[in-house]
Amino acid sequence: MKSKTVKGSRAARPGNSVLGKGAATAFLSPSLLFIGVFLLVPAFWTLFLGLTDYKLVGIEALNPSFIGLDNFAKALQDPQFLSSLKLTIVYVLGSAIFGQALLGFILAWVLNELSPRVRSAVELIVIFSWIVPGSVVAFLWFAFYNKEEGTLNAILGVNIDWLLDYPMLSIIIFNIWRGTAFSMLLFSAAIASIPKSHIEVARVAGASKMQQLRNIVLPSARSYILTNLLLITLWTFNDFGPYLLTGGGPGGQTQILPIFIYDSALRYLDFGYGSAIAAIMLLLNLILSLIVLRMSKKGKK
Amino acid sequence: MRLLGKEVFTSDKRRIDERSSVEKISTFVFVLLAVSFFAIPLMWLVLAPFDSDPTFRIKWPNWGLGNFSEMAENPYAYRSLLNSAIFSAGSGLVVILVGAPASYVLSRIKFAGRDAFLYILLLFSSIVTGSAAMVPLFLLSLKLNLIDTYQGVVLVLTGGLIPAAIFILKDFTDSIPKSYEESAQIFGASSFRILKDVVTPIIRPGLAVIFVWSFVQAWGNFLAPFILIRDVNKQPAAVMMYSFYNDGGQAVFRTVAAFSLIYTIPVLAMYFYVNKKYGFRFYGGIKG
Amino acid sequence: MSFVSIEKITKVFPGGVRALDELDLEIQDGEFFALLGPSGCGKTTLLRTLGGLESSTSGKISFEGKDVTFLTPGARNIAMVFQDYALYPHMNVLENISYPLKVRKFSKEEIDKRVKQASEALSIEMLLDRKPGQISGGQQQRVAVARAMACTPSLYLFDEPLSNLDARLRLEARTFLKQLQRELGVTTILVTHDQSEALALADRMAVMDKGRIKQVGSPAEFFHKPANIFVASFIGSTPMNLLDGVVNDGKVVIGSMSFDIPAHAQNTARTGDKVVFGVRPEYVSLTSSPGSGIASGVVKVTENLGTHYLVTADCNGILVRGTAPDGSEPHMGDTVHLKPESVRTLLYNKTSEDLY
Ligand SMILES: Nc1ncnc2c1ncn2[C@@H]1O[C@H](COP(=O)(O)OP(=O)(O)OP(=O)(O)O)[C@@H](O)[C@H]1O
Ligand SMILES: [Mg+2]
Numbered sequence: 001m002k003s004k005t006v007k008g009s010r011a012a013r014p015g016n017s018v019l020g021k022g023a024a025t026a027f028l029s030p031s032l033l034f035i036g037v038f039l040l041v042p043a044f045w046t047l048f049l050g051l052t053d054y055k056l057v058g059i060e061a062l063n064p065s066f067i068g069l070d071n072f073a074k075a076l077q078d079p080q081f082l083s084s085l086k087l088t089i090v091y092v093l094g095s096a097i098f099g100q101a102l103l104g105f106i107l108a109w110v111l112n113e114l115s116p117r118v119r120s121a122v123e124l125i126v127i128f129s130w131i132v133p134g135s136v137v138a139f140l141w142f143a144f145y146n147k148e149e150g151t152l153n154a155i156l157g158v159n160i161d162w163l164l165d166y167p168m169l170s171i172i173i174f175n176i177w178r179g180t181a182f183s184m185l186l187f188s189a190a191i192a193s194i195p196k197s198h199i200e201v202a203r204v205a206g207a208s209k210m211q212q213l214r215n216i217v218l219p220s221a222r223s224y225i226l227t228n229l230l231l232i233t234l235w236t237f238n239d240f241g242p243y244l245l246t247g248g249g250p251g252g253q254t255q256i257l258p259i260f261i262y263d264s265a266l267r268y269l270d271f272g273y274g275s276a277i278a279a280i281m282l283l284l285n286l287i288l289s290l291i292v293l294r295m296s297k298k299g300k301k
Numbered sequence: 302m303r304l305l306g307k308e309v310f311t312s313d314k315r316r317i318d319e320r321s322s323v324e325k326i327s328t329f330v331f332v333l334l335a336v337s338f339f340a341i342p343l344m345w346l347v348l349a350p351f352d353s354d355p356t357f358r359i360k361w362p363n364w365g366l367g368n369f370s371e372m373a374e375n376p377y378a379y380r381s382l383l384n385s386a387i388f389s390a391g392s393g394l395v396v397i398l399v400g401a402p403a404s405y406v407l408s409r410i411k412f413a414g415r416d417a418f419l420y421i422l423l424l425f426s427s428i429v430t431g432s433a434a435m436v437p438l439f440l441l442s443l444k445l446n447l448i449d450t451y452q453g454v455v456l457v458l459t460g461g462l463i464p465a466a467i468f469i470l471k472d473f474t475d476s477i478p479k480s481y482e483e484s485a486q487i488f489g490a491s492s493f494r495i496l497k498d499v500v501t502p503i504i505r506p507g508l509a510v511i512f513v514w515s516f517v518q519a520w521g522n523f524l525a526p527f528i529l530i531r532d533v534n535k536q537p538a539a540v541m542m543y544s545f546y547n548d549g550g551q552a553v554f555r556t557v558a559a560f561s562l563i564y565t566i567p568v569l570a571m572y573f574y575v576n577k578k579y580g581f582r583f584y585g586g587i588k589g
Numbered sequence: 590m591s592f593v594s595i596e597k598i599t600k601v602f603p604g605g606v607r608a609l610d611e612l613d614l615e616i617q618d619g620e621f622f623a624l625l626g627p628s629g630c631g632k633t634t635l636l637r638t639l640g641g642l643e644s645s646t647s648g649k650i651s652f653e654g655k656d657v658t659f660l661t662p663g664a665r666n667i668a669m670v671f672q673d674y675a676l677y678p679h680m681n682v683l684e685n686i687s688y689p690l691k692v693r694k695f696s697k698e699e700i701d702k703r704v705k706q707a708s709e710a711l712s713i714e715m716l717l718d719r720k721p722g723q724i725s726g727g728q729q730q731r732v733a734v735a736r737a738m739a740c741t742p743s744l745y746l747f748d749e750p751l752s753n754l755d756a757r758l759r760l761e762a763r764t765f766l767k768q769l770q771r772e773l774g775v776t777t778i779l780v781t782h783d784q785s786e787a788l789a790l791a792d793r794m795a796v797m798d799k800g801r802i803k804q805v806g807s808p809a810e811f812f813h814k815p816a817n818i819f820v821a822s823f824i825g826s827t828p829m830n831l832l833d834g835v836v837n838d839g840k841v842v843i844g845s846m847s848f849d850i851p852a853h854a855q856n857t858a859r860t861g862d863k864v865v866f867g868v869r870p871e872y873v874s875l876t877s878s879p880g881s882g883i884a885s886g887v888v889k890v891t892e893n894l895g896t897h898y899l900v901t902a903d904c905n906g907i908l909v910r911g912t913a914p915d916g917s918e919p920h921m922g923d924t925v926h927l928k929p930e931s932v933r934t935l936l937y938n939k940t941s942e943d944l945y
Contacts (some may be wrong), residue, residue, distance in 0.1 A: 017410055018482050018492050018500075024410055027402035031463055034399055038460020039426060042434035042441065049436055107335060110328055122332060125339045131572050132346070133521035135542040136561045140342045142357075142546065149357035151341065177339065209324075234427040240524045244543055258432035265436045266528060275436045285428040293424075411603075480675035483642050488689035488740065489663025498688070502679040 046282060049275035056269035064272070071276030080252065081277060084260040088237065090168060091175070091256050096236040099176035101229055104183025109213070111184075112191050123184070130181035138244035141174045163246055167253045171242040178241065183228055190224035191217060223296055230292040234285055257281050350562040355554050368559035375553075378560050380534060381541035384451075385520055385564070388537050391455040392462065392519035393512040399459065400466040401508060405500065407467065408474035409482075419468050426464035431457070431524040442529050449532045457529065458519050466511050473507035506579045513571045520568050538564045591615040592776045593639070593744065598648035600634055600800075608634040610800035611648070616778065616793075621770050623787035624780045626797035627823070632780040635797070636746050639778070640669050652744065668737035669746040672753065674729050676721035676736070682708075683717040686736045693740065707735040710769065727758045734766075738773070745770075745777040752782065763789060784824060788812070796820050814853075814935070818865055818942045821935070827870050827899055830910055830929075833939065836862040841936065845905050848882050848929065854936040854945035863939035870899055872933035873911030875919070876926045884909045884927045888919050902927060 019027065050071050054064035075081045107126065111119045129137070144152050145162040153159055162170045194217060202212050218225070240258045242248075248255035248263060255263070257277065265274025341359070349355040350369070352362030372378050407415060431438065438457055447453025481503060485495045501508075523539040530536050536544070542564060545557045593616040600609040608631040616622045624632045637643040639650060641662035650658050657665050668689075676685050686707060690700045708714045711731040716724055721732070730750060737745060750766075751759045767790050770777050781787050787794050788808040795805045796819075804816040815821035821829050834843035836858045841848045843866060850858050858864065879885040886904030891913075898918035901910050902925050911927040919925050936945045 018486065018495050019406060019409070020492075023492065024406045027406045030399040031403035031467060034456075034460050034463050035422065035426075037441075038438070038457060039429045039434075039464070042437035043425075043429045045437035045440070046434055049440075103335075106331070110331060113328075114332070118332075122336055125336060125343070127572075128343060128569075129339050131517060131521075131568050132343070132565050133539055133542070133568065134523055135521075135539045136346065136565055139542065139546050139557065139561060140345055143345055144342045144357075144359075146357040151345070151357075151359040154358065155341075177342065180339075230424070231427060234424070238427070238430040238432040240432050244523065258435075261432060261435055266439065271436050271440070278433045278436060282428060282433050285433075289424050289428065478673055478675065480671040480673055481677060483640075483662075484669065484671060484675040485688075485692070486642065486662040487640055487665075487667060487669045488692050490689075490692045494692060499677060503677070505679075 043282060046275050047279045049271055050279040051276075052272045054271040054275075056271060067272070071273050072280070074273065075276055075280060080255075081260065083252065084255050084257055084277075087168065087254065088256040091172060091239075091242075091254075092233055092236045094168075094172040095175035095179070096232040097229065099172060100179045100183045100232055100236075101225075103176060104180045104228075105187045105225075107180070107184045108187035108191055109217075112188065123188075126181045126184055129177055130179065134178075134241055135244055137174075137178055138241065141170075141177070141245060145170055164250055167246055167250060171245055171254050174245060175236065175239065175241065179232065179236070183232060186224055186228045187221065190221035194220045226292055226296045230289060233288065237281065237285055346561055346565060349558040352558065353555075355558040368555040369563075372556045372559040372563070375556050377533065377536075377541055378556060381536055381538045382564065384535055385537040385539065386567075387451055388454050388458065388522075388526065389516040389519040391451065392458045393516040395455060395459040396462050396466045396515040397508055397512055400463050400470060400511065401504070403463075404467045404470035405474055405496075405504075408471045409479070419471065422464045423468045426461060430461060431522075431528075435524075435528060438525075439528055447529070449530055449535060451535065453529050454526050454537075455519075457525050458522060459515075462515050462518055466515060469514070470504075470507050470511050473510075474504055477503055510575055510579055513575045516571060517568045592618040592620070592653060593778070594651045594654075595635075595639075596649045596651075598635075598638060598650060599646045600631075600638055600643060601646045608800055609638065609645070609648075612797075612800060612802055614795060614802055614805065616776060618776055619774045620776055621767070621790055621792045622776070622778045623791035623794040624778065624797060625782075625784055625787045625794055625823075626803075628782070630797045631800040632797060633748055634800075636669075636748050636778065636780050639744075640667060640746055641665055642669075665744075666742050667744040667746060668740055668742040670730075670733045670737050670748070670750045672749045674721075674733040674750075674753075676729055676732055678721055681718050681720050682713065682724070682732050685721065685732060686717075686739050689736060689740045703739045703741075707739040710738065710772075711735045726753050726755075727762060730754065730762060734769070738769075743775065745775055747777065747779040749780055749782060751786065759786075766790065785826070796823060798823075812869075813933070814944065815867075816944050818867075818937050821867050821937070825869060827894070827910065830866075830868050830870060830873065831937075832866045832907060832909070834864050834866050836860050836864055841866050844907050846884050846907070848934065849931055851934040851936045851945075852932065857945045858936060864945075865937040865939055865942075867935040867937060868929040868933055870910040870912050872930040873909070873927050874930070875900070875911065875913050875917075876928045879926050882928065882931070884929075886925065886927070888921050888923045888925055891918055891921065900925065900927075 017024075051066055051068060052064045053067050053070075107122070111122055114122075132140075142163075144150055147153065147159065147161040147164075150162070152162065160166070198216050198220070199212055202216055207215065238258055239256070240262070242254050242256060243259050243262070246254040248259040258281075261274050261278050261281070264270050264277060344359045345357075348359060348362050351364055351366065352360070353365035353367045354363050355368065407419065442448050442453045442457065445453070447456065481499050482495050485499050490498070521539060523543065526537050526540050527543075530540070538560070542557070542560060545553050545560065593614075595612060595614040597611045597613060598609050599607070599611050601607050610631075612631075612635065624635065626632050634643060638645050641657075641660060641664075645658065648658070649656060652665065676682075677688065680688065683704060686704050687700050690703060695703070704717075705714075708717060711734060713728060713731050713735060716728055716732065721729055724732070730753070733750070747766075751762050754762055763786060779787070779790060788811070791808055793805065793807055794811065796803045796811070798819055804811065804820045806814075806816075811820065811824050815824055815829075818831060822831060832843045834841045836842075836850065837847075837860055839850060841850055841858075841864060848866060876883060884902070884904045884907075886902035886907075886909060888900055889903050889908070890901045892899040892901075893915075894912075895915075897912045897914050899910060900913050900919060901908055904927075909927050911925075913919060937943065938945060
């Protein structure tokens with residue numbers, strides 16, 4: 001019995017891990033398979049489809065052909081795409097960067113100084129708006145923005161058709177409301193991770209609140225801030241939520257890229273062109289990520 | 302020494318007091334505005350379901366539970382909730398079954414560039430989303446005969462959730478000392494027993510959090526079923542909610558009011574459960 | 590025959606850190622053996638390699654003459670008590686103690702019997718239905734020992750088991766560990782940071798540095814005859830006097846002072862050898878007048894050590910430490926004459942750093 005064990009494990013000096021190489025591979029491979037099939041393959045497939053004239057109906061459906069960069073050239077001259085790209089950038093800057101991140105940071109900073117009770121009550125309301133399902137949120141804002149019966153007009157004492165007259169502003173506010181919780185939570189964690197003594201030293205030295213923020217909190221939270229900005233930018237870039245509120249209208253005024261892709265590919269069934277747009281979006285996001293990654297590496301040095 | 306300490310204290314306090322009136326008022330106004338901004342739109346969700354005559358306006362209701370009985374008569378409402386439950390529980394289970402073993406390996410076996418790999422994977426999954434990969438995900442489901450199936454939606458959702466799930470769960474597993482497994486190794490327990498008797502019970506809170514997180518994500522997801530499900534009998538609540546108010550008009554107002562609340566409650570309940578039991582631990586390790 | 594025999598064990602971590610460097614060590618049957626050394630010297634790595642948790646890069650380990658180098662941890666019949674105890678948080682004390690027995694497929698009656706024995710021996714019977722989170726650190730340590738004991742291993746490995754306890758509890762636990770080991774008679778290896786712990790507990794001990802053994806022996810040998818300069822400066826509650834000098838004509842000359850060559854070096858130390866002259870402050874006393882073999886100087890510092898004072902004097906630029914009884918201690922600035930007890934003096938070769 002014992003000699004058998006000896007023989008059995010002769011192959012190698014015992015390691016310190018519960019799992020051998022085989023088991024570790026077996027544990028990893030389902031995930032890798034999922035990631036391959038549902039992330040890598042679609043990413044490359046999108047790039048590939050963008051180079052074809054594949055459509056779901058018509059002649060091209062049966063026999064799609066390779067048309068090189070035609071779709072991309074078309075996109076760069078397509079006023080609808082260019083406007084969609086511009087709208088997306090406005091949407092991202094307005095709702096993610098200036099909205100969620102800034103509001104989230106101020107909330108985290110202000111709440112940090114309040115009593116734990118007030119703090120958790122306010123946090124709870126913000127988190128609520130984050131976990132309520134997206135289509136319910138869309139309806140809540142649909143109702144809130146309504147011209148005749150909407151509560152917003154009642155509060156402000158005006159008579160505006162928000163979704164018709166200020167569609168971009170409306171979806172920006174809607175997305176700030178929906179997504180601020182993530183930034184707030186992440187920044188709270190960042191602020192909590194700063195040793196109390198660091199701030200106290202600055203206070204004893206007579207630093208004002210603004211100085212404390214600039215000299216201690218922001219530098220310590222730098223990597224959190226970069227990560228947060230990157231993630232919410234990517235998420236907002238890919239956000240399909242406004243579709244539920246405006247469907248991209250009126251007159252394409254809220255047709256951000258995800259909605260534009262949906263309309264081209266799945267409504268008008270031009271897979272080739274839709275994919276080319278998606279590929280452009282993918283590449284933009286990839287470049288953005290690389291830039292931020294480089295920045296955060298530099299910061300570490 | 303003591304005198305000095307006291308002096309610092311009083312001057313510090315005086316300084317705080319000088320600023321405090323301005324600061325207190327501005328803090329108060331800010332918090333009040335923030336709370337109103339976040340709370341007011343939510344009020345509709347709290348009041349309208351119990352209003353026998355709901356409109357878009359947030360108002361004090363004509364109390365009654367009629368909306369719920371009206372909703373109960375709508376066969377689509379009930380079916381869609383059931384479908385959502387299937388999609389969400391399915392996604393939660395698959396995410397755990399696939400992601401937990403991987404995160405365990407990634408936590409316990411070091412290799413060069415592991416953390417960078419995980420971070421890049423997380424970013425990658427935020428780039429290649431349902432929006433960007435809409436066409437291939439649709440075509441993939443078409444080719445695999447997964448259109449109008451539960452499996453199709455679950456697989457597509459899971460594929461998007463797994464990277465973040467692995468990221469969070471690995472972070473959780475990292476916080477568990479390796480000595481638990483090592484002592485069991487010394488006792489002569491087999492790898493299987495160590496995983497079953499020691500590792501799984503200890504990481505159970507992490508698994509619960511990830512299950513709930515995946516469940517909530519799938520429960521609210523609109524795009525995947527919107528693209529992949531045509532059959533109205535298989536549509537989840539997210540899509541049904543949209544159809545109700547997009548196509549239904551004033552006629553289904555009462556159903557929409559009750560439905561939005563019923564559709565929201567499960568995720569709120571799960572959130573509170575996890576928060577109470579395990580403490581909210583979201584993306585603890587994110588900082589790049 | 591020695592019980593544990595370690596031959597030329599080397600462990601190089603993937604990063605290139607050489608934690609164990611061709612280390613040799615023999616441990617006798619039934620011995621309480623302590624491993625001591627500065628932080629990062631490889632104590633934990635050695636213990637974990639013995640347990641099979643860390644794979645060695647080369648070398649051989651045998652238990653009772655049997656090669657175990659390639660055995661899995663479970664096949665070595667050892668028990669290990671970790672610094673954090675590693676009690677399973679989801680099992681109560683009873684389940685924790687019986688888990689290893691269940692793994693080893695003991696019968697129900699046998700498990701009950703052993704759990705009862707172990708918990709009585711460690712007086713934790715009243716804690717059996719509590720979870721580890723509900724008992725104190727000292728109790729957790731007892732449970733961890735009980736769990737290790739119940740499987741009647743042939744070797745115990747302890748990695749700083751007392752370091753999480755407060756000072757008082759540590760003293761109690763120390764006594765108790767020693768008693769228990771005496772009763773069970775099982776070979777035990779204890780890693781510790783705390784030299785008083787090692788001196789108090791161990792039958793024999795070893796001091797490590799940079800992955801190598803610097804000296805093996807009884808606690809008394811370590812105190813009285815440190816084998817090299819490293820051990821001499823490492824062991825002892827007050828640092829040993831280690832004075833650079835030269836051998837000249839049967840004397841050790843240190844600056845303007847000169848001392849007799851210690852007895853152990855009389856036949857080996859040659860004129861002209863560069864040496865280090867060592868003596869513990871405990872064996873250096875005050876005398877009334879200067880002379881040969883006496884260091885005279887001005888008192889720089891006196892430290893109260895309870896029953897006596899540690900006196901540091903500047904003897905023409907060389908600091909020498911001695912002790913004076915409480916009540917007759919000198920004051921700062923006084924001139925004193927310090928006399929080492931000649932049978933306690935030691936001489937090290939400056940180049941090889943070893944004792945003559
Ligand atoms: N898993 C590892 N990977 C790389 N290097 C390691 C690893 N574990 C330990 N080391 C290195 O090996 C050397 C010996 O470490 P070890 O933990 O054995 O020291 P130690 O004597 O137990 O120290 P301490 O008294 O602080 O516990 C150290 O330099 C340490 O940094
Ligand atoms: Mg150690």
